[in-house]
Amino acid sequence: xxxxxxxxxxxxxxxxxxxxxxxxxxxxxxxxxxxxxxxxxxxxxxxxxxxxxxxxxxxxxxxxxxxxxxxxxxxxxxxxxxxxxxxxxxxxxxxxxxxxxxxxxxxxxxxxxxxxxxxxxxxxxxxxxxxxxxxxxxxxxxxxxxxxxxxxxxxxxxxxxxxxxxxxxxxxxxxxxxxxxxxxxxxxxxxxxxxxxxxxxxxxxxxxxxxxxxxxxxxxxxxxx
Ligand code: ADP
Ligand code: MG
Numbered sequence: 001x002x003x004x005x006x007x008x009x010x011x012x013x014x015x016x017x018x019x020x021x022x023x024x025x026x027x028x029x030x031x032x033x034x035x036x037x038x039x040x041x042x043x044x045x046x047x048x049x050x051x052x053x054x055x056x057x058x059x060x061x062x063x064x065x066x067x068x069x070x071x072x073x074x075x076x077x078x079x080x081x082x083x084x085x086x087x088x089x090x091x092x093x094x095x096x097x098x099x100x101x102x103x104x105x106x107x108x109x110x111x112x113x114x115x116x117x118x119x120x121x122x123x124x125x126x127x128x129x130x131x132x133x134x135x136x137x138x139x140x141x142x143x144x145x146x147x148x149x150x151x152x153x154x155x156x157x158x159x160x161x162x163x164x165x166x167x168x169x170x171x172x173x174x175x176x177x178x179x180x181x182x183x184x185x186x187x188x189x190x191x192x193x194x195x196x197x198x199x200x201x202x203x204x205x206x207x208x209x210x211x212x213x214x215x216x217x218x219x220x221x222x223x224x225x
Contacts, residue, residue: 001160001193002028002051004216007060007070009046021046022218023060030160033187033194035204038213042221044197047213048163051195052085053077065160086154086192088164088183092146094138100149101125101134109157124152128182144175148182155186162187164196168203180206 009021021043028034038044049055050062053069054077062069065084072080081087094103101121108117125131128148138146147167154162164183168176180196180203187194196207204210214221 001030001032001065002026002195003061003063005061005063007050007057007062009043009050009055009057019219021050023047023216024218026216028193028195030193031191033184033208034196035207035210036195036197036213037199037201037204037210038217039221040199042213043217043219044213045165047217048165048195048197051161052087052163053081083157084159084161086157086159086162088147088150088154088162088167090166090169092138092143092150094146094150094153096138099135099137100130100141100145103138103149104153104156107153107157120156121152124156127186128152142175143171144179147171147179151179151183151186155190155192158190158192160193162192162194164194166197166199168198168200176200176203177206 004023004026007021007023008019010017010019036044036047046055050057051064053072057070060070067080067084069077069080094100095106098106104121104124105117108121112120125134128151130145130148133141133145141149167183168179171179183194183196184206198204
């Protein structure tokens with residue numbers, strides 16, 4: 001599903017190149033659900049950005065679902081992301097002027113019929129327990145409800161890879177647990193590969209597999225900056 005070989009990434013800071021990530025060999029199987037842990041500033045979000053194709057590596061190869069992401073042009077990477085990756089953010093990234101349902105409808109695949117889209121969207125709102133809130137705007141929803149809507153948006157088109165960057169980082173602990181179970185349950189049922197960054201070790205323990213970033217990033221730990 002995911003294969004990373006010899007990948008390095010640095011950022012330019014005050015005229016100097018600052019190495020952030022160096023991963024010589026890492027693989028994730030289709031359908032694995034992995035919690036990625038590690039200290040702040042250790043390159044977790046950078047790794048997710050490389051996998052989603054919003055950033056390119058300085059060197060090395062990134063293969064996702066048989067596609068060489070490191071070789072794709074920017075427009076092909078945009079298309080790859082739209083078709084193959086569902087992204088879940090800490091702060092939801094819902095469009096504030098649209099209702100929860102409209103936020104989801106916006107990314108329903110174009111080749112679905114109206115009927116098919118309606119059935120699927122109805123079904124997902126029920127599945128995440130948000131059926132009576134679907135016509136609310138984000139500001140009229142709790143943070144947990146906003147993240148449920150964002151999960152539907154990330155998952156409805158069944159991308160093979162779900163990337164979640166601190167998806168419960170702005171939720172209270174009880175809601176965080178509920179959201180994490182929902183995400184895990186959906187990805188297991190739909191056989192989607194899930195890679196979730198979390199600094200909460202209790203939440204990471206809910207995952208069948210945990211990877212600490214320093215197991216794969218060969219660079220020495222730097223102070224967060
Ligand atoms: P984490 O998600 O583990 O907290 P990040 O991957 O966000 O860490 O960042 C790792 C390091 O790279 C941090 O020191 C951060 O300041 C730096 N960094 C991240 N993105 C950029 C960028 N676009 N430009 C410059 N530095 C960056
Ligand atoms: Mg981060």
